[in-house]
Amino acid sequence: xxxxxxxxxxxxxxxxxxxxxxxxxxxxxxxxxxxxxxxxxxxxxxxxxxxxxxxxxxxxxxxxxxxxxxxxxxxxxxxxxxxxxxxxxxxxxxxxxxxxxxxxxxxxxxxxxxxxxxxxxxxxxxxxxxxxxxxxxxxxxxxxxxxxxxxxxxxxxxxxxxxxxxxxxxxxxxxxxxxxxxxxxxxxxxxxxxxxxxxxxxxxxxxxxx
Amino acid sequence: xxxxxxxxxxxxxxxxxxxxxxxxxxxxxxxxxxxxxxxxxxxxxxxxxxxxxxxxxxxxxxxxxxxxxxxxxxxxxxxxxxxxxxxxxxxxxxxxxxxxxxxxxxxxxxxxxxxxxxxxxxxxxxxxxxxxxxxxxxxxxxxxxxxxxxxxxxxxxxxxxxxxxxxxxxxxxxxxxxxxxxxxxxxxxxxxxxxxxxxxxxxxxxxxxxxxxxxxxxxxxxxxxxxxxxxxxxxxxxxxxxxxxxxxxxxxxx
Numbered sequence: 310x311x312x313x314x315x316x317x318x319x320x321x322x323x324x325x326x327x328x329x330x331x332x333x334x335x336x337x338x339x340x341x342x343x344x345x346x347x348x349x350x351x352x353x354x355x356x357x358x359x360x361x362x363x364x365x366x367x368x369x370x371x372x373x374x375x376x377x378x379x380x381x382x383x384x385x386x387x388x389x390x391x392x393x394x395x396x397x398x399x400x401x402x403x404x405x406x407x408x409x410x411x412x413x414x415x416x417x418x419x420x421x422x423x424x425x426x427x428x429x430x431x432x433x434x435x436x437x438x439x440x441x442x443x444x445x446x447x448x449x450x451x452x453x454x455x456x457x458x459x460x461x462x463x464x465x466x467x468x469x470x471x472x473x474x475x476x477x478x479x480x481x482x483x484x485x486x487x488x489x490x491x492x493x494x495x496x497x498x499x500x501x502x503x504x505x506x507x508x509x510x511x512x513x514x515x516x517x518x519x
Numbered sequence: 520x521x522x523x524x525x526x527x528x529x530x531x532x533x534x535x536x537x538x539x540x541x542x543x544x545x546x547x548x549x550x551x552x553x554x555x556x557x558x559x560x561x562x563x564x565x566x567x568x569x570x571x572x573x574x575x576x577x578x579x580x581x582x583x584x585x586x587x588x589x590x591x592x593x594x595x596x597x598x599x600x601x602x603x604x605x606x607x608x609x610x611x612x613x614x615x616x617x618x619x620x621x622x623x624x625x626x627x628x629x630x631x632x633x634x635x636x637x638x639x640x641x642x643x644x645x646x647x648x649x650x651x652x653x654x655x656x657x658x659x660x661x662x663x664x665x666x667x668x669x670x671x672x673x674x675x676x677x678x679x680x681x682x683x684x685x686x687x688x689x690x691x692x693x694x695x696x697x698x699x700x701x702x703x704x705x706x707x708x709x710x711x712x713x714x715x716x717x718x719x720x721x722x723x724x725x726x727x728x729x730x731x732x733x734x735x736x737x738x739x740x741x742x743x744x745x746x747x748x749x750x751x752x753x754x755x756x757x758x759x760x761x762x763x764x765x766x767x768x769x770x771x772x773x
Contacts, residue, residue, distance in 0.1 A: 325642040325653030336733030354744045361728045365717040369605030379600035382622035389630035460638045
């Protein structure tokens with residue numbers, strides 16, 4: 310679970326958080342946000358006023374123009390989805406931070422203990438050797454919480470290519486291939502010599518639906 | 520039990536969906552794909568038939584068979600487009616280009632969310648319309664900036680400029696009528712006060728809203744966000760408008 314304060318915030322996200330927090334903004338809420346995000350003061354003031362102004366207008370009604378724009382958006386959505394499915398989600402830059410590799414040996418041990426996963430599996434998460442799509446959402450939440458970073462930082466790390474992670478965490482041997490095959494989360498558990506029952510226990514523990 | 524939201528408030532409390540949305544979700548999650556599509560199309564509404572757009576976003580993020588995703592996405596994007604168009608109009612920044620830009624950005628964010636479970640979409644499950652307002656705000660500012668390149672924004676000399684030069688433009692908000700700002704949450708805009716403000720002419724209303732939000736009229740610090748800057752008028756004009764607001768709301772009692 311994440312708190313926007315923990316990372317470099319995006320203005321849109323701060324504004325959405327501000328808007329979703331209360332039914333109507335108050336001076337006190339605005340001041341709290343300005344104190345927390347002074348870099349967005351102008352946007353926050355303007356946005357808070359626009360939220361109040363919204364109260365004086367009728368409810369939105371579909372128009373031909375909005376429907377035409379929506380149809381276009383549906384088409385864009387499918388294009389984006391196809392692209393993401395084909396190439397994977399946009400790969401973050403080489404500078405993508407690896408929130409696990411910065412841990413000391415002792416801290417890494419504490420993370421392993423907290424997640425109650427085999428050390429090899431956590432190492433693979435660190436080195437991005439596990440396919441993102443197979444990692445349970447709750448495990449990503451648990452990682453974000455344990456590492457005290459946002460979920461988005463963990464997601465960006467796990468989505469980056471494994472080769473980059475290896476380059477940032479260890480040097481490659483002379484004959485070692487530069488590409489690293491990723492495996493599924495279940496495969497990573499199995500290759501850590503967990504029994505079928507243990508794999509099942511871990512999968513249940515991090516299942517997205519309770 | 521539904522998938523929980525991971526975004527938190529500034530105070531660190533996890534955001535939650537409205538109870539009504541949770542109830543809809545609980546019902547919708549029991550349905551098979553065909554029934555769910557029928558329900559969304561309104562052809563087999565149960566006693567609680569309606570499915571809010573917040574619940575639709577949550578259903579997309581749960582993961583659904585392809586036909587259901589298509590139905591949900593089409594409805595959510597239609598609603599997004601309607602709300603975004605409305606808000607762009609209200610902010611005086613509507614253009615087909617601006618609308619298509621925000622729609623496309625939201626379509627991308629939704630597609631990205633399906634792949635990455637990015638948590639920024641959480642806000643759309645909490646309060647869709649308000650999340651749209653936040654999502655489009657950068658485009659509103661870009662549109663404003665585009666227009667300002669072509670339109671002079673020099674304040675016009677109207678009757679407001681005739682206010683005397685020695686008026687105190689730094690008059691404190693506390694001098695406004697009693698009841699203007701309610702306690703204990705100083706600055707809460709109550710329903711009654713909103714009604715009063717809503718009845719004001721537009722240019723007074725904007726000043727009234729900013730005063731209610733505790734924004735300073737003017738500042739010697741150029742980096743400070745002030746009412747004069749927000750309304751793009753001179754401080755004397757702000758003072759004049761503030762006096763009018765005070766006069767019009769003089770009889771307001773909470």
